Amino acid sequence: MANGSPLLSIQHVSKDFYGNVVLHDVSFDLREGEILGLVGENGAGKTTLMRILFGMPVIAETGGFQGSVIIGGSEVHFSSPFDALDAGLGMVHQEFSLIPGFTTTENIVLNRESMRPSILNDVFGDRMSILLRDKMRERAEKAIGKLGIELDPDMLVSEMPVGHKQFTEIAREIDREQTRILILDEPTAVLTESEAEVLLQTLKRLASEGIAIIFISHRLQEVLAIANRIVVLRDGHVVKDTPNEHVSMRDIASWMVGRSLGETGARSEGRKFSDIALKVHHLWVDMPGETVRDVSFDVHKGEIFGIGGLAGQGKLGIPNGIMGLFPAGGEVILEGNTVPLNAPAKALAMGMGFVSEDRRGVGLLLDESLEWNIAFTAMQVHRQYLKKVLGGLFSQRDERAMEDLCKEYVSLLDIKCTSTKQKAKELSGGNQQKICLAKAFAIKPSLLFVSEPTRGIDVGAKKLVLDTLHHYNRDFGTTIVMVSSELEELRSICDRIAIVDEGRIAGILPPTADISEFGLLMSGAAMEAVNA
Amino acid sequence: MSAQKKFVKFFSQYAVVIIFVMITVAAIPPSGLSIKYILQEIITRLGRNSFLVLALLLPIYAGMGLNFGMTLGAMAGQVGLIFAVNFGISNWHGLLFALLVGLPISVFLGWICGLVMNRAKGREMVTGYILAFFINGIYQFFVMYMLGSVIPMGNRAIVLSRGYGIRNTLNLESVRQSLDNILVLRVGGYAVPVVTFIIIALLCIFIVWFKKTKLGQDMRAVGQDMVVAEAAGIPVEKTRIIAIIISTVLACAGQIIFLQNMGNLATYNAHDQTGFFAVAAILVGGASVTHASIANVFIGVTLLHSMFVVSPLAGQKLFGSAMIGEYFRQFIGYGVIALSLVLYAWRTRKAAADARLGLRGGTNGSTKVSAVKNGANGAAGNGGQA
Numbered sequence: 001m002a003n004g005s006p007l008l009s010i011q012h013v014s015k016d017f018y019g020n021v022v023l024h025d026v027s028f029d030l031r032e033g034e035i036l037g038l039v040g041e042n043g044a045g046k047t048t049l050m051r052i053l054f055g056m057p058v059i060a061e062t063g064g065f066q067g068s069v070i071i072g073g074s075e076v077h078f079s080s081p082f083d084a085l086d087a088g089l090g091m092v093h094q095e096f097s098l099i100p101g102f103t104t105t106e107n108i109v110l111n112r113e114s115m116r117p118s119i120l121n122d123v124f125g126d127r128m129s130i131l132l133r134d135k136m137r138e139r140a141e142k143a144i145g146k147l148g149i150e151l152d153p154d155m156l157v158s159e160m161p162v163g164h165k166q167f168t169e170i171a172r173e174i175d176r177e178q179t180r181i182l183i184l185d186e187p188t189a190v191l192t193e194s195e196a197e198v199l200l201q202t203l204k205r206l207a208s209e210g211i212a213i214i215f216i217s218h219r220l221q222e223v224l225a226i227a228n229r230i231v232v233l234r235d236g237h238v239v240k241d242t243p244n245e246h247v248s249m250r251d252i253a254s255w256m257v258g259r260s261l262g263e264t265g266a267r268s269e270g271r272k273f274s275d276i277a278l279k280v281h282h283l284w285v286d287m288p289g290e291t292v293r294d295v296s297f298d299v300h301k302g303e304i305f306g307i308g309g310l311a312g313q314g315k316l317g318i319p320n321g322i323m324g325l326f327p328a329g330g331e332v333i334l335e336g337n338t339v340p341l342n343a344p345a346k347a348l349a350m351g352m353g354f355v356s357e358d359r360r361g362v363g364l365l366l367d368e369s370l371e372w373n374i375a376f377t378a379m380q381v382h383r384q385y386l387k388k389v390l391g392g393l394f395s396q397r398d399e400r401a402m403e404d405l406c407k408e409y410v411s412l413l414d415i416k417c418t419s420t421k422q423k424a425k426e427l428s429g430g431n432q433q434k435i436c437l438a439k440a441f442a443i444k445p446s447l448l449f450v451s452e453p454t455r456g457i458d459v460g461a462k463k464l465v466l467d468t469l470h471h472y473n474r475d476f477g478t479t480i481v482m483v484s485s486e487l488e489e490l491r492s493i494c495d496r497i498a499i500v501d502e503g504r505i506a507g508i509l510p511p512t513a514d515i516s517e518f519g520l521l522m523s524g525a526a527m528e529a530v531n532a
Numbered sequence: 533m534s535a536q537k538k539f540v541k542f543f544s545q546y547a548v549v550i551i552f553v554m555i556t557v558a559a560i561p562p563s564g565l566s567i568k569y570i571l572q573e574i575i576t577r578l579g580r581n582s583f584l585v586l587a588l589l590l591p592i593y594a595g596m597g598l599n600f601g602m603t604l605g606a607m608a609g610q611v612g613l614i615f616a617v618n619f620g621i622s623n624w625h626g627l628l629f630a631l632l633v634g635l636p637i638s639v640f641l642g643w644i645c646g647l648v649m650n651r652a653k654g655r656e657m658v659t660g661y662i663l664a665f666f667i668n669g670i671y672q673f674f675v676m677y678m679l680g681s682v683i684p685m686g687n688r689a690i691v692l693s694r695g696y697g698i699r700n701t702l703n704l705e706s707v708r709q710s711l712d713n714i715l716v717l718r719v720g721g722y723a724v725p726v727v728t729f730i731i732i733a734l735l736c737i738f739i740v741w742f743k744k745t746k747l748g749q750d751m752r753a754v755g756q757d758m759v760v761a762e763a764a765g766i767p768v769e770k771t772r773i774i775a776i777i778i779s780t781v782l783a784c785a786g787q788i789i790f791l792q793n794m795g796n797l798a799t800y801n802a803h804d805q806t807g808f809f810a811v812a813a814i815l816v817g818g819a820s821v822t823h824a825s826i827a828n829v830f831i832g833v834t835l836l837h838s839m840f841v842v843s844p845l846a847g848q849k850l851f852g853s854a855m856i857g858e859y860f861r862q863f864i865g866y867g868v869i870a871l872s873l874v875l876y877a878w879r880t881r882k883a884a885a886d887a888r889l890g891l892r893g894g895t896n897g898s899t900k901v902s903a904v905k906n907g908a909n910g911a912a913g914n915g916g917q918a
Contacts, residue, residue, distance in 0.1 A: 081763075082765055097759070097760045097763050097764075098760065099752075099753050099756045099757050099760055099761070100756055100757065101752070101756045102752070102753065102756070106749070110753065110760075110764045110766075111750070111753075111761075111764040111765045111766050113746060113749060115746055118745065126746065127745065127746045127747035127750065128745050128746070128747060129745060129746045130744055130745055130746075131744055131745065131746060131749055284888075286888045327888060329888075
């Protein structure tokens with residue numbers, strides 16, 4: 001069915017954000033009735049590419065892009081998403097953009113309602129027109145009919161099962177008569193298996209009616225099931241543009257995550273551990289954008305346990321939930337004692353430390369001195385660095401002890417600062433991260449959670465941070481749970497790596513496992529947990 | 533849902549109404565007032581207050597909460613009435629004149645109010661409240677210094693003896709009940725101000741009709757989810773400003789109707805509690821910060837004012853002091869607002885907690901399919917981020 005001249009052609013598109021290249025010479029075509037599967041890890045450039053396609057203002061604000069986008073044979077320049085909609089592009093978002101208290105019909109025709117003018121139009125303009133509910137309903141039924149599914153036009157969105165919401169969104173794009181290209185960003189992420197199956201059938205049906213579809217998904221089996229062609233993005237490059245023939249999931253997974261240059265050697269010491277330090281049992285965490293649904297795992301005493309996975313799948317929710325920063329439930333046992341959830345002070349008092357991924361928000365007191373920053377948690381939790389005044393009537397900060405502590409860590413972690421009195425916000429990202437680590441080390445935790453420790457810091461600082469973690473683990477026996485989006489980083493330091501997918505642990509692998517194994521786990525491939 | 537859960541839900545929804553009915557009914561016998569007297573008072577007060585309370589509806593539809601900023605419109609109406617008295621325009625002509633003067637002022641004030649509220653999304657209520665204090669300062673300055681000095685006042689009787697500024701109390705004898713008395717229907721000993729009720733009915737019809745327009749639909753969409761509405765191309769900020777302007781204009785007309793019934797104008801503080809009493813009334817009628825209907829308005833005005841009628845006398849009989857009843861008015865009015873806001877916050881939190889329950893089916897979470905399904909629902913419940 002894919003023939004004729006391309007409907008959409010992306011030619012040599014490059015884009016950088018202030019020198020940071022996110023797309024490099026990306027080209028591909030999309031034909032009428034074709035389903036193109038677009039896959040790639042986080043940061044591969046999918047989102048940026050879609051923003052360019054839709055003329056999002058953020059692209060123009062950051063200096064535009066190179067290359068051209070051609071629709072139906074002529075080059076287009078969109079200045080807002082509404083231009084893109086007029087040109088026949090339709091987008092179905094990962095997050096539902098539906099009005100909860102509106103019915104299916106009202107949502108499908110949202111802001112494109114059928115109406116007739118009223119007497120007040122002449123005075124107050126078109127918005128005083130009366131809605132024609134019958135006609136709106138008719139249009140909604142027609143769009144739903146095109147999808148070939150059952151959907152009640154009068155049901156409120158807030159009362160719908162989640163699958164119906166997704167279909168409502170698609171129906172909204174279909175109702176727009178000029179829509180020729182439909183882009184779906186992770187449309188199945190929130191659907192059940194059977195709902196996802198229906199959705200895929202619907203997409204095939206739409207494609208057979210001539211609509212071209214770009215299907216973005218991390219569930220590779222779905223991409224394989226419906227795509228005519230598969231384009232793999234990695235670090236802003238198109239690494240593969242292939243028809244969907246003789247392609248296996250393993251192939252795509254390794255294209256997706258494989259690093260072409262210098263596979264940093266995965267370390268394999270094969271250390272053996274016996275005691276269990278942390279037992280997590282059916283944990284759920286309600287962290288916006290990083291929901292944890294049902295996670296169970298054990299961490300051995302003295303090991304470095306890695307948690308990886310794509311963004312938004314819930315890996316960040318795990319440490320934040322255990323440390324009590326977001327509402328959580330389930331069971332967490334630290335060395336035989338149950339950890340009370342939703343109580344950060346208690347989690348800290350039990351000997352767990354946390355280096356947050358939100359360095360500037362949760363991690364640091366930006367306007368305070370380094371001394372304060374490092375001693376703060378220890379002061380709160382263990383009442384250290386305080387001296388008693390008036391026979392213990394009240395206590396005061398022990399500035400001398402705080403300064404000594406700070407100096408110790410400044411030299412230990414090689415923190416670049418003018419003095420220990422400097423304000424935290426004046427340091428570079430890498431040095432701020434070291435302050436966060438120092439703060440966690442200062443409470444002498446028996447178990448330390450480190451979340452995205454190398455995000456946004458330069459290569460040299462990255463190595464130092466990782467070395468510091470390694471050093472604390474080996475020399476002081478600190479058990480470390482490290483959460484990171486950088487698979488290579490996890491493989492270089494961890495003893496075992498759990499991959500989180502859709503709020504659940506998809507599997508636990510040794511760092512020496514083949515890179516495609518990790519790719520498969522991130523891609524929602526059902527797989528038995530492999531224990532190291 | 534179990535019967536107990538249903539009861540809790542019902543009670544939390546209508547707690548304010550239920551409590552109010554109980555207090556009022558309990559206060560009727562000690563007040564010693566006849567039912568007939570109370571009913572006549574309620575009819576009078578429905579005519580006097582309903583229009584003002586109806587002015588609150590549109591901002592609630594537009595998701596802007598209870599519009600305490602309606603006080604701005606009330607001030608505009610008062611300025612109109614001052615000029616009507618100044619020019620000696622009497623009867624309903626005076627009211628119409630007052631409305632014509634108040635209209636442009638209230639549109640302008642509403643526009644300012646809308647602009648400010650667009651910069652304080654999610655905090656519209658407190659913003660409106662404080663904005664009313666600020667505009668009150670300007671109103672006082674205008675009425676106390678500008679009128680009679682910069683703007684000449686022909687009618688010296690309404691000007692302070694020092695030569696400028698309006699007197700503390702303005703006698704509205706010339707327009708007093710001129711709307712109510714155009715046509716008074718007497719049925720079974722009750723006097724019903726027909727024209728006033730016709731105007732209120734027309735406003736109700738307008739509101740019902742307005743909800744069917746494109747603008748009304750957009751207002752509902754904006755009220756439920758600004759981000760989605762914006763993404764669909766609805767001009768969110770403009771829609772919100774229009775909602776506030778309409779509300780302010782209606783409040784201006786409402787205040788004129790209110791004052792013609794009262795017959796005199798406390799120049800410097802008649803508007804002080806306009807917003808407060810209107811908000812208390814709609815809440816007593818069962819509305820919340822996000823949901824309100826025309827029925828809530830009439831139930832609310834009836835309940836709140838029947839309590840206002842009986843409480844001073846009940847206070848007199850029970851505690852030997854009418855002041856106690858006076859005190860109860862204030863106490864209950866503010867209490868109702870506080871209780872409604874607390875209940876609303878509690879319900880919102882409870883809804884979030886319920887959505888959280890759906891993160892995973894039960895605590896065992898063993899069956900993959902059902903777990904995924906429930907989880908997906910949970911995700912939709914707290915969707916919209918990321």
